Amino acid sequence: MNACESILGLSPYQGGKPIEELARELGLSKISKLASNENPLGVSQKVQKAINDSLSNLNRYPDGNCFELKEAIAKKHGVSSSMVSLGNGSNELLELIARVFVSEHTDEVIFSQYAFVVYPLVTQALGATAVVSPANEFGHDLDAMLSLISNQTKLIFVANPNNPTGTLLSDEDVYSFLKQVPSNIPVVLDQAYFEYLNIDDQAIGWLNEFENLIISRTFSKAYGLAGLRVGYSICSAQIADYINRVREPFNVNHTAQMAAIAALGDDKYLLDSVKMNSDGYNQLVKGFDACKLNYIPSYANFIAVEFKDAMSTYNNLLKEGVIVRPVEMKNYLRISIGTPNENDHLLEALGKVL
Known part of the structure; x- marks a missing residue:
């Protein structure tokens, strides 16, 4: 039995090596995982209470429309709840959005070199054509991306801040880019790390001007809910309706919904x-x-x-109990920021390894 050709060429997404796996392999007791950009602060007390309170309802299906969570997100950002879509992490939303707009092998999806690995994965899985814009000093070259737009362009991904490079585009540059993209081409502004910028939110206001803009964010990073998998997008009500048509029923579980509501309200x-x-x-x-x-x-x-020698360094760091992340950039490793003790562990290990 043969899978379709686009699937055969895919390599499964590989997350950071789990702590338990390294412990089994090397028998280490002190391990610092700095591979998956997780929040080292742990789960907030408000979120823990919301999780505990949710457990009594686990025999019931969750609210498939995520009404309360959508209302909380809408209130947080000053938008209509009809503009909010929920996903099993923002990864699922990126895939759902691609499924909404990309359907033919001649369809083209534009994204930057050294951008989030999920963009080429969803593009190839749909059998579409990836159009990769060369990076500018490891970041997005928006002018180059504009020059690649064709009649076959169906979707554009822009990560800001970008993963795995950490580079940032200014609001002025992104706004100028959106002004120049044809209005019939959706642009996903992937802001998974937005909260770490600690700046005023400009992008949400752009939704009033650009009906082709889709903003995606996540609770997995600054909000510390990576293990529960909750992401959301904000866009026009029409696009949100399209996304809702292709998503799986009950794609965000009840505990995750309750935890995300609590996280939104925990400013401290x-x-x-x-x-x-x-x-x-x-x-x-x-x-x-x-x-x-x-x-x-x-x-x-x-x-x-x-x-x-990035891979040699990666393997030697594993022997010291430090997990970092190899990336698709020659001789680079992506290192997550951890607790002070985890950071010290990394630096001590680097001292030995180097």
């Missing part, structure tokens, strides 16, 4: 997350500078660091 936890990330960034770059390592200045909760 979010501020603490941003501060821990900022302090950790300063701690790591000071250590990288001392080691004379090159790295890409980052606006997210990770740093892409250059090594003479």
Whole structure:
């Protein structure tokens, strides 16, 4: 039995190596996982209470329309709840959006070199054509992306901040880009790491002007809910309706919905997350500078660091109990920002490995 050709050429998405797997392989007791851009602060007390309170209803199906969570997100951003779509992490939403707009092998999807690995995965899975714009100093070259638009372009992905490079486009540049994209071509502005910027939210206001704009965000990063998988998008009510037509029923479980509502209302936890990330960034770059390592200045909760032999460094760090992430960038490893102790563990291990 043969799968379709587009699927045969796919490599499954590989997450960061789990702590339990490394413990089994090497018998280590001290392990720091800095591979998956998770929030090292842990789960907030408000979220823990919401999770515990939700357990008594686990025998029931969740609210398939996520009414309360949509209302909370809409209130947070000052939009109509009809503009909000929910997913099993923002990854699912990226796939759903692609399914809405991409259907033929001649359809083209534009994204940047060194952008989020899910973009080429969903494009290839649908049998569409990936049009990859060369990066500009590891970040998006928006002018180059505009030049690649054709009659076959059905979707454009822009990650800001970008993963795995951590680079950031200015609001002015993104707005100018949106002004120049034909209004019939949807643009996904993937803002999974937006909360770490700790700045005013400009993009939500652009939805009033650009009906082709789709903003995606997640609770997996700054809100600390990676294990529960909740993501959301905000866009025109029409596009949100299309997304709702192709999603699986009950795609966000009840506990995840309740936890996300609590997380949205916990401003102190979010501020603490941003501060821990900022302090950790300063701690790591000071250590990288001392080691004379090159790295890409980052606006997210990770740093892409250059090594003479990235895979050798990766494997040697594993032996020291530190898990980082190889990426599709020659001689770079992506290192998540952890707790002060985890960051110290990494820097000590690098001292030995280098």
